[in-house]
Amino acid sequence: MWFKFGLILFAIYTIVNTFNQYHAKKVPKSWVITYALIWLVGIGVAVIPDWFDRLAQAVGVERGADLLVYLAVLGLLYINYRLMIRTRTLEQEITAIVREIAIAEGQWDAGKYGRN
Amino acid sequence: MVIIIPAFNEGERIGAVIASVLALGKVVVVDDGSADDTGAVARRAGAVVLRHVINRGQGAALQTGMEFALRILQAEVIAHFDADGQMRSEDLERAGLRLQEQGEGIVLGSRFLGCAALKPTTLKPTDQGMTFSRLLVLQGGLIFTKIFSGVAVTDTHNGLRVMTAETAKKLKLTLDRMAHASEILDLIKVHEIRLSEVPIVVSYRIDKVGQSNWGMFPIVRDLLKKRLIG
Structure with missing residues (x-):
């Protein structure tokens, strides 16, 4: 009971917080919608667990809680994949900047010090 | 020939390395964010x-050197050479002559080819010998490269290469760290670049034995990551 109550409160807090961030132009609308949907599902599971059990059985999983864990694992794997792409892109951008600085400074160096 | 030498904290050795190859062409040292006086000595x-204002890795340094050689120096022939003093200038010269005969593509140095083939002589690093553990890692690398890149070479992670400008334009390195050597083989296969190998001798030293054997794990990780996310 207390766990459900805590989950609902945390979900509401998170949704409100995300909306505030959107109004402060810190996150895009797509992020607010996705995040709100995820936490609304969380509230749904807490309030009407039978509904989620029926949904789980409809897709071939015995319990709603199990389905939730599977979905969470898949979601985390996807987030990890996106972060890998983002990290690699950032690293390539950093290298590109470092490279351009080196080449720009090297042009002067080539004229002054380089021997043929 | 433009000789590109990526260097990281090689202030003690870089001067002698440059002196040994300066007669063969213009030398471009890419100081990869060294904390010592590598740049000034070079x-x-x-x-x-x-x-490089911050360290970006040997692959990134080589690509910087190649872009500089192509864009600014209009190089016709580009060579890669190591900064740690373990390679010999005569091997670079021989690789350059082989490329001249070949007329196109790339020439790679090999520690396991011909009469200069390096034999493991000891379980511990010495002034000349390659350790058995290093030999095992390198031979494993050959099998991995054959499966992964589909290129049959006798030595995969060797830093001596000589190529034409046309080839250098096709070898755009995106793997910043040590996996660039495998990426080069990938690109050779993809662009069907003409390839040959020349035997070279690498002198291993007690004070610095180059890359650790554990370095193979980040190399495999970077290669797999590139295949997974591009």
Whole structure:
């Protein structure tokens, strides 16, 4: 009971917080919608667990809680994949900047010090 | 020939390395964010110095050197050479002559080819011998490369290469760290670049035995990551 109550409160807090961030132009609308949907599902599971059990059985999983864990694992794997792409892109951008600085400074160096 | 030498904290050795190859062409040292005086020593020794303001890895340094050689120096032939003093200038010269005969593509150095083949002589690093553990890692690398890149070479992670400008334009390195050597083989296969190998001798030293054997794990990780996310 207390766990459900805590989950609902945390979900509401998170949704409100995300909306505030959107109004402060810190996150895009797509992020607010996705995040709100995820936490609304969380509230749904807490309030009407039978509904989620029926949904789980409809897709071939015995319990709603199990389905939730599977979905969470898949979601985390996807987030990890996106972060890998983002990290690699950032690293390539950093290298590109470092490279351009080196080449720009090297042009002067080539004229002054380089021997043929 | 433009000789590109990526260097990281090689202030003690870079001067002698540049002196040994300066007669063969223009030397471009890419100082990859060294904390010592690598750049200043290289400049005094007669090299053009490009400085990465932060360390980005050997692959990134080589790509910086190649872009500089192509865009600014309009190089016709580009060579890669190591900064740690373990390679010999005569091997670079021989690789250059082989490329001249070949007329196109790339020439790679090999530690396991011909009469210069390096034999493991000891379980511990010595001044000349390659350790058995290093030999095992390198031979494993050959099998991995054969499966992964589909290129049959006798030595995969060797830093001596000589190529035409046309080839260098096709070898755009995106793997910044040590996996660039495998990426080069990938690109050779993809672009169907003409390839040959020349035997070279690498002198291993007690004070610095180059890359650790554990370095193979980040290399495999970077290659797999590139295949997974591009």
